[in-house]
Amino acid sequence: MTAMQAPSTFQETRPLLRVEALSKTFVVGKTFIPGSGQSVRAVDTVSFDVFPGETLGLVGESGCGKSTLGRCLMRLHDVSAGRIVLDGVDIAPLSPRQLRPYRRHMQMIFQDPAASLNPRRRVGDLLAEPLRVHNMASRTGIAQRLRELMDIVSLPAAFLDRYPHEFSGGQRQRIGIARALALEPKLIVADEPVSALDVSVQAQIVNLFSDLRKRLQLTTLFIAHDLSVVRQVSERTAVMYLGSIAEIGPTDLLFRSPAHPYTQALLSAIPVPSVAPARRRDRILLKGEIPSPANPPSGCRFHPRCPAAQERCKTERPTLTGLPDGRQVACHFPFSLQTA
Amino acid sequence: MSAPLLDVRGLSISFAGRNGPIGVIEDLSFQVHEQETLCIVGESGSGKTVALLSMLGLLDPLSSRVQGSASFKGKDILSASRETLRQLRGREIALISQDPMTAMTPVHTIGWQIVEQIRAHTDMSSRAAWNRAIELLGEVGIANPRMIVGQYPHQLSGGMRQRAMIAMALSCNPSLLIADEPTTALDVTVQAQVLDLLRRLRRDFGSSIVLITHDMGVVAEMADRVLVMYAGRIVEHGPCEAIFADAWHPYTWGLLDSIPPLDGPRPDRLVSIPGSPPQPDKRPPGCVFAPRCRARTAICAEPPPRQAANGRDALCFIDYADRQARRFGLAENMDQPA
Numbered sequence: 001m002t003a004m005q006a007p008s009t010f011q012e013t014r015p016l017l018r019v020e021a022l023s024k025t026f027v028v029g030k031t032f033i034p035g036s037g038q039s040v041r042a043v044d045t046v047s048f049d050v051f052p053g054e055t056l057g058l059v060g061e062s063g064c065g066k067s068t069l070g071r072c073l074m075r076l077h078d079v080s081a082g083r084i085v086l087d088g089v090d091i092a093p094l095s096p097r098q099l100r101p102y103r104r105h106m107q108m109i110f111q112d113p114a115a116s117l118n119p120r121r122r123v124g125d126l127l128a129e130p131l132r133v134h135n136m137a138s139r140t141g142i143a144q145r146l147r148e149l150m151d152i153v154s155l156p157a158a159f160l161d162r163y164p165h166e167f168s169g170g171q172r173q174r175i176g177i178a179r180a181l182a183l184e185p186k187l188i189v190a191d192e193p194v195s196a197l198d199v200s201v202q203a204q205i206v207n208l209f210s211d212l213r214k215r216l217q218l219t220t221l222f223i224a225h226d227l228s229v230v231r232q233v234s235e236r237t238a239v240m241y242l243g244s245i246a247e248i249g250p251t252d253l254l255f256r257s258p259a260h261p262y263t264q265a266l267l268s269a270i271p272v273p274s275v276a277p278a279r280r281r282d283r284i285l286l287k288g289e290i291p292s293p294a295n296p297p298s299g300c301r302f303h304p305r306c307p308a309a310q311e312r313c314k315t316e317r318p319t320l321t322g323l324p325d326g327r328q329v330a331c332h333f334p335f336s337l338q339t340a
Numbered sequence: 341m342s343a344p345l346l347d348v349r350g351l352s353i354s355f356a357g358r359n360g361p362i363g364v365i366e367d368l369s370f371q372v373h374e375q376e377t378l379c380i381v382g383e384s385g386s387g388k389t390v391a392l393l394s395m396l397g398l399l400d401p402l403s404s405r406v407q408g409s410a411s412f413k414g415k416d417i418l419s420a421s422r423e424t425l426r427q428l429r430g431r432e433i434a435l436i437s438q439d440p441m442t443a444m445t446p447v448h449t450i451g452w453q454i455v456e457q458i459r460a461h462t463d464m465s466s467r468a469a470w471n472r473a474i475e476l477l478g479e480v481g482i483a484n485p486r487m488i489v490g491q492y493p494h495q496l497s498g499g500m501r502q503r504a505m506i507a508m509a510l511s512c513n514p515s516l517l518i519a520d521e522p523t524t525a526l527d528v529t530v531q532a533q534v535l536d537l538l539r540r541l542r543r544d545f546g547s548s549i550v551l552i553t554h555d556m557g558v559v560a561e562m563a564d565r566v567l568v569m570y571a572g573r574i575v576e577h578g579p580c581e582a583i584f585a586d587a588w589h590p591y592t593w594g595l596l597d598s599i600p601p602l603d604g605p606r607p608d609r610l611v612s613i614p615g616s617p618p619q620p621d622k623r624p625p626g627c628v629f630a631p632r633c634r635a636r637t638a639i640c641a642e643p644p645p646r647q648a649a650n651g652r653d654a655l656c657f658i659d660y661a662d663r664q665a666r667r668f669g670l671a672e673n674m675d676q677p678a
């Protein structure tokens with residue numbers, strides 16, 4: 001792997017998705033009393049690109065803002081600030097009505113396919129629904145498209161007549177994926193799509209994502225808390241901490257030599273399924289847990305837990321800065337915890 | 341070797357179903373020795389939780405039927421009275437369950453619950469017990485224990501509740517800690533703290549641990565011995581090192597091979613196990629794993645033998661001389677859902 005020298009082929013093309021300084025603030029506990037309510041900045045000034053045909057992995061621990069970011073991109077949330085440029089159009093300021101023609105270009109895949117599939121409708125109807133809503137096919141065209149979709153996710157066409165509850169978790173996720181693909185979206189946001197599945201079944205769905213990327217040149221933001229899954233499916237990986245990107249770059253580079261102390265700690269915390277000592281990284285045990293985004297620490301958001309923190313980190317917030325090797329990192333002292 | 345701490349023999353469990361009893365656990369036998377960590381690994385629905393609940397007398401006797409024997413420190417626990425089991429659970433055996441809410445009372449603060457637990461089993465003053473509760477909460481990685489002791493379970497996040505429950509379980513220095521997927525709902529950095537805590541518990545107090553998990557990484561890190569369960573049966577058992585070096589059962593091969601690697605080259609595709617685990621009432625006759633097994637042959641329609649050697653065993657027909665060839669000769673990818 002030569003990610004260091006060779007520029008990624010993706011970077012030469014125009015990004016399909018450009019996210020610029022995106023922020024999302026929730027106000028919680030608001031009452032009629034003026035000034036009540038607490039604002040929670042779940043996504044804080046996030047910028048990144050996703051290139052056509054690329055899978056960008058997004059990792060980070062629960063509550064760091066992955067789902068909120070994904071939902072903002074889908075415009076399932078209003079955004080508080082920033083731009084979301086999808087194929088040249090900034091969709092961040094659009095009203096629901098203005099958004100309508102863009103909806104079919106972006107689709108989401110959820111963790112729990114059961115919750116997103118209406119149990120009273122047959123699989124065929126579930127898949128046909130988006131096609132009808134968006135006037136995408138004639139009656140005969142629909143039948144053919146449904147068989148095509150089932151083929152893409154490796155399910156027999158006979159399943160079209162069955163109901164979601166008749167399927168296992170893995171099969172339901174295949175149906176969820178087929179549904180998201182029905183409209184040939186430009187961008188897929190998959191939010192923890194394999195987290196609820198057993199390992200053996202998880203591997204099937206991870207393989208399906210790899211196949212789809214190759215076969216359909218899908219552009220995907222793949223959100224997961226499991227780093228090994230993200231490594232397997234994505235060309236580039238972004239690591240989030242408390243609403244911001246800590247590090248983003250080519251997947252092989254990040255996993256081989258993480259620069260941000262948080263990426264290093266996260267990687268070192270994963271139990272490796274091997275008893276060979278050579279496979280183990282020295283563990284960096286972090287203290288405490290992620291602070292509440294309602295009351296974030298000063299300076300670098302990671303400083304109260306960072307084993308490499310220095311005085312400067314308490315006051316001065318690091319910005320995401322490019323390194324010569326092609327990644328970006330938000331840390332005053334990158335590589336200071338080198339363990340390898 | 342001294343007598344095992346926990347000795348389970350021929351445990352079978354069935355539940356009342358619409359068309360007669362449904363067997364969920366089939367002939368489970370295993371031992372837990374002093375100061376050892378036994379990991380039970382398997383996919384969801386394989387019967388891990390049901391097996392441990394039965395040993396602690398926590399299954400509903402009206403709808404379940406339990407056969408076989410289980411003894412703790414030489415005393416039968418399957419036929420023990422509710423009161424005996426309740427005492428045992430507080431003092432000698434601690435349970436950390438998947439769902440922390442079941443172990444807590446919603447109407448009392450976290451601190452109150454831990455203090456009660458400590459005071460029931462020691463003669464510590466309430467002030468000392470309160471301080472110990474704060475200390476324990478700190479030890480399980482809660483950043484502001486002084487604040488958390490005064491809160492109610494519903495006020496905490498899932499991860500915080502799980503850690504509070506671990507603190508509660510640790511408060512009586514149990515000789516056996518049964519932890520049912522204690523870190524499944526936690527983030528990896530917090531999981532690392534909790535696993536570290538369990539290791540210290542074993543080292544400092546000599547507790548034995550039964551750790552139920554579906555994560556082979558956790559197994560590699562924690563286990564002395566491993567039980568691999570599939571569809572209510574132990575399909576493989578042996579020392580941790582041996583199983584990772586040379587697994588015998590095709591299901592164990594699948595579990596190990598389906599994990600995406602964190603280093604080295606990324607495989608084009610993962611080796612997955614086709615299909616999904618059967619429901620208890622749909623388990624096939626013969627080898628239960630046969631419909632998903634890449635190494636299956638015609639003989640697998642019969643119940644497989646338990647082959648044993650060198651302190652390990654596997655429930656499979658494959659001859660030991662054949663194992664390596666069978667495992668690595670399976671090149672074709674059967675990725676299709678069954």
Ligand SMILES: Nc1ncnc2c1ncn2[C@@H]1O[C@H](COP(=O)(O)OP(=O)(O)O)[C@@H](O)[C@H]1O
Pocket residue numbers: 026027028040042060061062063064065066067068069293
């Ligand atoms: N609808 C909402 N209202 C208020 N706060 C929210 C809402 N959705 C998410 N949050 C908060 O935003 C933060 C990020 O949450 P989320 O995006 O779900 O994280 P992740 O997906 O990484 O686990 C959390 O602190 C969460 O409590």
Ligand SMILES: Nc1ncnc2c1ncn2[C@@H]1O[C@H](COP(=O)(O)OP(=O)(O)O)[C@@H](O)[C@H]1O
Pocket residue numbers: 355356364382383384385386387388389390391619620
């Ligand atoms: N009270 C019950 N009545 C009937 N079936 C049950 C009951 N509890 C569990 N089961 C079934 O027993 C099987 C094993 O469950 P469980 O022990 O929870 O598996 P695991 O902990 O390995 O995920 C499952 O198929 C489950 O549906």
Ligand code: SF4
Pocket residue numbers: 260261262300301302303306307308309310313318330331332333334
């Ligand atoms: S800026 Fe300082 S506190 Fe933040 S990650 Fe880097 S070293 Fe740690």
Ligand code: SF4
Pocket residue numbers: 589590591627628629630631633634635636637640644655656657658
């Ligand atoms: S007995 Fe046959 S089907 Fe069962 S695990 Fe062994 S080889 Fe596979």
Ligand SMILES: [Mg+2]
Pocket residue numbers: 066067068
């Ligand atoms: Mg989420």
Ligand SMILES: [Mg+2]
Pocket residue numbers: 388389390438520
């Ligand atoms: Mg369970």
